[in-house]
Amino acid sequence: METVVSMSAAMMLLSGIGGTLVIATRATDPNLVPAAGTAAGISLVERLTSDLNYAVALPVQSPYMLEATVEDQDGDGLQESISYLWWSDTGELARGVGDADTLPIGEAAKLEFTYDSYNANEDGTTELQWLSLNKENTGPLAEAKLNGNNAYGVYFRPVLPTVAVAWSITRVRLWMRSEGNTNGALAMDVHSANDHSLPDVLIQSTSASEQDFQAEFAETQIKFTSIGRLAANRGACVTLRNIGSSTAGVLAYGTPSKTTPGSALLVSKDNGRSWELDPDSDLWIEVFGHYYDSRGNCFGSVYLTSVNVTMVAHESTDSVVRTLIPLRNQPRAILP
Template identity: 30%
Template sequence: MKVTRRLYFCTRLLPGFSGSARRGGFTLLELSLSVLIVSLLMLGLFSSVQLVTTASRLQDGPVGQTTDLARHLEQLSADVRLAQTLVERSSDAVEMTVPDQDGDGDAEIIRYQWWGAVDQRWTRTVTYSLTPNEPVTTVLANNVTQLDLSYLAATYGPADTDQEIESDEVLLLAHDDRPADSGKRVLFIVSDPDSLRNRDADKLAWMQSWGYTVEPIAASASASSLQQAWQRNDVIYISETTSSNTLGSKVTDAPIGVVCEEAYLCDELGVTTSVGNAVDYQYLSSTVGTHFLTEGWLPGDAVSISTKRQTVRNLSDDESDQAPGLQVLATRAGQPALAVLDQHAQLIASDADAGLTAGETTVFSQWSPTSEISNDTVASKVALDEDAMVSSITAYVKLPFAGSTRFAIFADNAGEPGDLIAETGIAYTLFSATGWVKIDFADACMLEAGDYWLAIAVPSGVQVRYDDSGGTSRCSSTHSLAGFDSSWQNTFGPDPNNARLSAYLTYDAIRYAAGRRVFLPWGSSGFEVTHLNEQGQGLMLRALQWAADAVPDNPGLDLPLSGSLSGGQYLAPPLPDNATGWRVTRLFCRLKKLEDASYQNVQFRLVSATLDERPSPYLLEEASVVFDYQFSSKDYVWYEIPFAASGDLRTDRGVCLTVSGGGAQAAVILNYDDGAKPTTGDTLLLQSLDQGNTWSPPSAEADLRFYLYGHYQTRGEPQW
């Protein structure tokens, strides 16, 4: 049964040979072949999957990453080749400007940065000028554990193996009111022109080598002889060999420039009332880097002017002893050593200029009637023949028991009292008193020559001495004891009123320098000028040039700034032939505020320049300052703008300074010149009428007044 049953089963499974037999399944051979074929197909499919998986691993592994990095490095190289400015060059980042890529004509900013061993990303960020607030950052690689960028500056010609050197901070470029160097005749005041001392002969020889015609004259010459001599010369040079007692004040009023070595002439020339200490020095400490005499000296620099230490005399460091217009350019041991006065600068007052009066010092015979003038104010016109510093008002009055009065000065307005200028405090008396009453101003007031009105408060019972002819007076029904009105009001009385009050001003006359004045820093009888080094001799030459300027007062032109009106300057300094880069450290420009203007926030921006020398959107550095009441509306001041992080700049490209105000109305003014150019470098004035969005074509004939300081890098020693 068992065998029969097995054979039967096999018979049904095996294929039959009869065409009429019906198949009921697969034979064992068919099934085996099917399994074999499926196995081969699965083996092929598995190999394909394994190949794809392996390729994927290779793509994500070291080989693929290396391929990507190579592609990114090639892109970095291409960007650097197109770079206009390399702003940052560090071991982990490089930032540059490249030509326009978004069609607006302005440069774009590209920055590559490795974010360090913690973040381990390396990124590329593009800032388009059309959308400066929307930078586009691409992650170039992750898991970057180390990156070190190094730089090789381009060298034209044979390879140069010299090391890159950075200069000290130097004056790169400047534009200011420079002397024309046209006054070439020197009146040389010495002790004995017929027998020059060796040091005077050396100075005369230097002046002649600089192209000057020199006329020696004795300090003992008469005032008229000196006056005739200065009329045929352009500048006076006073040797230290002269005696201050001999020369005295004979050239104080000379209308041409004076360069002085003799420190003890400081009071005669109106510079200081006394000298300072005698010190043994060969260095000066620069205090001003924006003057022709100290051009290129930075504040705080130690400047050597002599090859050896020598005894020299300083000027007084007491500001109350110094002329109000004195400008100290350099000090020595903390005291003024090099100082100048510009033409029309205020001098110190001499004894003859102190305690002068204007008005009526006579006690007239008549008293003002109490029936007509009571709780009123009276004023009398006075004339000042010179500029004055007024310290007090004195009047002859009668004060009743517990009486009081006060005085004031009003401006003249077409022959009538105008605006209040200054008022005194109140003078009281417990008992009745008659006589001269003097009241000082809390602060002396400065008045220019002209007509003024001296006013007296007349409360009930107070009377003033007067004369009814020979003068001009006015009465006001305004009660002024509590304080004078800001302008004269309520005039009454006879017309014409020819009265003169017994009242006067006390003042010190203000004197001004008729020409430029320079005090050189080697005033001492033992100083040997032969030890002056190149810096010292150069200072002597520049002092002659500056003092002899035939047109010393060139105020320049005004460029108002507001929220919509902006000004600027294209700056491309001259650099050594082998310079590889340069950077800005500070820039000085001249500004003042508009009269009666409120405070204003002024923005200074240093930006890269476009190919047409206009400001680009790429910001290198910026600074701001609030101009308020501390800034003058009368005189321009030099303002220093620190730009210590401008980055390395290309030698074939300049930068632009832009200056803009924040208010709707103009409140700050930039100082510029039209038609005068720096002696070296490339500079252009810039203006914008739409908040700096667009800039007018640069003006090749105009420039801001500025001083630009910085560093330059060279391959080896600088080659000019």
């Protein structure tokens, strides 16, 4: 049985993110016995909580790894880097500090982190951030090149509160890398869609240059400058296509055993003119946005991810510290 553990003690001010951090974690057992090489009597969750109490930034957040920059712990006056990832040999969660050896610290099927990043938007609104580490995600699983006529995307349909009459997508974060081209470029489009249908009406579009991507797989954020709204009962297809003269970048996606129920990979061989569904795979992608009430007011934030299924919506508040909806009460599937 999975147990939800609230890490309320891990509230802190992040100078790198610019806001209050609220973290919760889910593990198969919060009282795990530490593996060899860890401090006796300290459980996995206790170790994680202790590390994050000193965090000033989270520079790496991927489906298979979390890296935290923490304040000086050994007296040398320098900040340190602590990483959590899955130990591929045994399936245990491993912990590494700086350049020291990474050691397994305990068994867990999944860890999930939730935190609120304040002052994230120019208009003063805030958006929920989410990270889920899954035992099956031990590294970049597969690559999809945005070259020639190849185009990819993912379908979502959020489960929104009853007050919502519309929702929007403001930015997308995905895991990709550059192929080293100077003239590569991609277009990211948002289409309305129902159920697992293919892209319908174009809602909004933006573009990005491959020169802005890193050489290795890393999280890449793309923002929309013009925001359209979707009806609360409508889903969306977020698609990426090549618009340059060479490869526009390389996307990370999941294999059949890693796919998330309720989302689906979209594949096109003719640069987006026609699409096919690949229900056994998923892009590593996260979608951020808002939902709105009948008066058109922004009532809360929306978070969607194709990695390890999740959809979160919560009310806006002016309070400095926001109380998050408990993880166990969240809708666990994007679609019924």
